[in-house]
Amino acid sequence: MRNILLIAKREYLEQVRGRAFRFSTVLVPLLIVVLMGGNFLMARHADSGKHIAIMATNPCLAGAIRDQLLADKENSLSIDVPGPASQELRAALLDQVRNNSLDGLLTIDSNNASSPRMTYTSLSSGDMDIADQLRNAARTAIARQQLLADGINQAEIDRLYKTISIDTQRIDKQGNVAKGSGLTTMIKIYIMLLLILMPILLHGMDMARAIIEEKSSRIFEVMLSVSSPEETLAGKLLGTGAVGLTQIVIWIAAIVLASSSAAVAAMMGGNFDFHISIAEIVFFVIYFVLGFLFYSAIFSGLGATCETAQDLQMYASLIVLPAWLATFAVMNVVTHPGSPWNVVATLCPITSPFVVVPRLGLEAVPIWQLTSSLLLLILSLWAALWFSSRLYRVGILMYGKRATLPELLRWLRSS
Amino acid sequence: MPVVELAAVTKAYESKVAVRELSLKIEAGQMFGLLGPNGAGKTSSIRMMLGITMPDSGKVALFDKPFARKSLDHVGYLPEERGLYKKMKVIDQLVFFGELHGMKAQQARQRATAWAERLEIANALELKTQELSKGMQQKIQFISAILHDPGLIVMDEPFSGLDPVNASLLEQTLIELKNKGRAILFSTHRMDQVEKLCDEICLINNGEAVLSGKVREIKSRYERNRVIVEFEGCADFLKSDEIAEANNYADHAEIKLKPHGDAQKLLHEASAMATIYRYEVVEPSLEEIFIQTVGGRANA
Numbered sequence: 001m002r003n004i005l006l007i008a009k010r011e012y013l014e015q016v017r018g019r020a021f022r023f024s025t026v027l028v029p030l031l032i033v034v035l036m037g038g039n040f041l042m043a044r045h046a047d048s049g050k051h052i053a054i055m056a057t058n059p060c061l062a063g064a065i066r067d068q069l070l071a072d073k074e075n076s077l078s079i080d081v082p083g084p085a086s087q088e089l090r091a092a093l094l095d096q097v098r099n100n101s102l103d104g105l106l107t108i109d110s111n112n113a114s115s116p117r118m119t120y121t122s123l124s125s126g127d128m129d130i131a132d133q134l135r136n137a138a139r140t141a142i143a144r145q146q147l148l149a150d151g152i153n154q155a156e157i158d159r160l161y162k163t164i165s166i167d168t169q170r171i172d173k174q175g176n177v178a179k180g181s182g183l184t185t186m187i188k189i190y191i192m193l194l195l196i197l198m199p200i201l202l203h204g205m206d207m208a209r210a211i212i213e214e215k216s217s218r219i220f221e222v223m224l225s226v227s228s229p230e231e232t233l234a235g236k237l238l239g240t241g242a243v244g245l246t247q248i249v250i251w252i253a254a255i256v257l258a259s260s261s262a263a264v265a266a267m268m269g270g271n272f273d274f275h276i277s278i279a280e281i282v283f284f285v286i287y288f289v290l291g292f293l294f295y296s297a298i299f300s301g302l303g304a305t306c307e308t309a310q311d312l313q314m315y316a317s318l319i320v321l322p323a324w325l326a327t328f329a330v331m332n333v334v335t336h337p338g339s340p341w342n343v344v345a346t347l348c349p350i351t352s353p354f355v356v357v358p359r360l361g362l363e364a365v366p367i368w369q370l371t372s373s374l375l376l377l378i379l380s381l382w383a384a385l386w387f388s389s390r391l392y393r394v395g396i397l398m399y400g401k402r403a404t405l406p407e408l409l410r411w412l413r414s415s
Numbered sequence: 416m417p418v419v420e421l422a423a424v425t426k427a428y429e430s431k432v433a434v435r436e437l438s439l440k441i442e443a444g445q446m447f448g449l450l451g452p453n454g455a456g457k458t459s460s461i462r463m464m465l466g467i468t469m470p471d472s473g474k475v476a477l478f479d480k481p482f483a484r485k486s487l488d489h490v491g492y493l494p495e496e497r498g499l500y501k502k503m504k505v506i507d508q509l510v511f512f513g514e515l516h517g518m519k520a521q522q523a524r525q526r527a528t529a530w531a532e533r534l535e536i537a538n539a540l541e542l543k544t545q546e547l548s549k550g551m552q553q554k555i556q557f558i559s560a561i562l563h564d565p566g567l568i569v570m571d572e573p574f575s576g577l578d579p580v581n582a583s584l585l586e587q588t589l590i591e592l593k594n595k596g597r598a599i600l601f602s603t604h605r606m607d608q609v610e611k612l613c614d615e616i617c618l619i620n621n622g623e624a625v626l627s628g629k630v631r632e633i634k635s636r637y638e639r640n641r642v643i644v645e646f647e648g649c650a651d652f653l654k655s656d657e658i659a660e661a662n663n664y665a666d667h668a669e670i671k672l673k674p675h676g677d678a679q680k681l682l683h684e685a686s687a688m689a690t691i692y693r694y695e696v697v698e699p700s701l702e703e704i705f706i707q708t709v710g711g712r713a714n715a
Contacts, residue, residue: 014502214500218496225487
């Protein structure tokens with residue numbers, strides 16, 4: 001045990017003092033902020049500054065739709081309602097769309113007053129957001145006109161169409177209610193996913209690379225003359241795991257500080273309520289530790305079988321790919337919380353460390369799924385350690401050439 | 416009491432037998448040379464001695480007890496290639512290896528500093544290994560192997576990369592350690608050093624011991640068929656029928672006699688043709704014995 005702790009301490013100090021640790025500690029959160037902030041701002045201001053024209057056979061309706069669009073304070077569209085509709089005007093406006101001096105043209109054929117025919121023309125057929133806004137605005141404008149025609153006064157109509165805000169909250173089977181806006185929950189889920197995913201991949205690869213380096217510099221010859229391969233591997237896993245945990249503690253502290261700052265609250269429109277339950281924290285730590293050890297064991301086995309960093313790059317993608325696939329599983333968790341695929345991803349040990357914690361942030365995960373998932377992950381961890389320690393024991397003393405699959409099988413049998 | 420003993424150990428890797436039925440014994444206060452051409456099985460034998468690999472058959476004993484990892488606390492190992500962490504500070508590295516051998520950090524630090532001063536490398540302690548020259552790294556590796564004052568010191572090519580001054584410094588240190596009762600195992604190709612330092616040797620080839628015993632005894636087994644002559648005058652006596660092979664250097668000639676060649680007859684012939692300043696019949700060097708024994712079987 002003494003040797004394991006000494007090796008773990010050495011691994012920990014060397015990595016924490018290294019440049020790679022400093023870079024990844026700063027760069028990963030920066031990357032998260034840039035990606036999420038960028039997405040958030042893009043989503044929020046996707047239509048900013050767009051210039052469109054509305055041409056209708058009924059100019060009143062065109063004006064009403066424009067007013068409806070402009071009533072939305074978050075909307076920064078610039079909207080023209082040119083003179084009465086005509087073929088010449090339509091052709092001229094379409095020319096402007098083609099020349100990019102106009103972002104889009106909405107034409108409304110309102111011969112049938114209750115169901116006017118509307119066409120939106122732009123250079124991009126994927127302009128879904130703006131088409132949605134136009135549809136909603138047109139529906140409201142037509143309804144308002146109809147109500148006015150039916151003799152209901154303007155004040156009454158305004159009262160009917162007053163903007164309603166909605167708060168979201170989640171209730172579990174015990175009746176506990178947790179508050180939180182959809183956007184905040186989304187941000188929380190992606191932060192948690194990245195907090196687990198990034199250290200596992202970064203430090204797992206680092207460990208495999210260090211093993212190759214130690215193998216080529218024959219440090220293992222000296223290490224194995226003092227400690228057993230199992231002690232060396234255990235020390236490496238513990239040390240690297242502690243590095244990952246240190247990084248996470250730094251990141252969480254940074255998130256807590258940032259979430260209480262005025263700047264973030266302002267960015268989120270004063271609606272930033274970053275709530276995280278004790279259960280989420282406990283499961284986060286459990287899945288991080290188990291997931292980290294599981295992937296690190298696989299990476300260390302891989303490192304012991306490779307001769308060069310190039311070999312590692314080639315084979316590492318086989319490990320990294322399932323981990324990245326888990327990010328798609330998390331997207332499915334967000335959009336379809338009750339989907340059977342989420343249950344599969346929760347139970348599968350390759351994806352469970354990344355999927356369970358985000359799921360807990362979104363919905364109440366049944367106890368049987370949690371216990372089965374943990375059990376399967378622990379069993380897989382045991383199997384990964386078993387295989388890796390055998391590959392490690394033989395692989396670190398094999399120099400000169402990359403091991404083939406039949407050789408790997410022989411190593412497993414012989415050790 | 417043998418410090419290390421291999422009893423009929425065999426190790427095979429897949430289809431190749433690396434070591435076959437090898438037996439050897441090293442006593443306290445003895446310097447032992449493990450010799451052999453490349454691929455002969457030296458490293459495999461050392462690995463079994465140190466528990467890095469286990470023998471397929473046979474027994475390994477350390478300090479007169481069956482092999483146990485705990486005994487490795489009293490073994491120091493210097494591998495042929497650098498077994499040091501490149502990016503780690505030298506002093507931290509020495510303390511780390513000292514602690515792995517059961518020392519307290521403080522004690523390891525004090526001894527590392529003392530040894531570094533003794534080997535004239537104290538200024539390297541605060542540097543990273545990658546900043547040191549090959550020779551300096553070798554000295555650090557040497558300190559790492561002896562820091563915990565082991566009873567058995569295993570050295571694979573310990574003088575590699577050292578200039579004559581530093582090689583001599585290390586030789587003196589090893590002789591001191593030997594005199595203090597430490598058992599030292601050399602694995603090397605440098606026959607001159609083996610001849611100078613080792614009491615006993617074991618020559619292995621293709622995994623098998625082909626020659627072993629005390630250096631003096633081994634050399635005495637071989638015929639004294641080499642002659643060194645310092646002379647002035649005609650060198651035609653070098654064509655004598657008694658001679659199998661002769662090399663005439665600037666200040667002397669080295670002669671190998673034919674089997675049953677007569678050294679006295681040759682001296683007579685030589686003195687008739689030249690003025691002889693020195694005429695010495697010498698025993699074969701270990702290098703010659705090595706080449707003669709391993710011969711064309713060496714695969715490198």
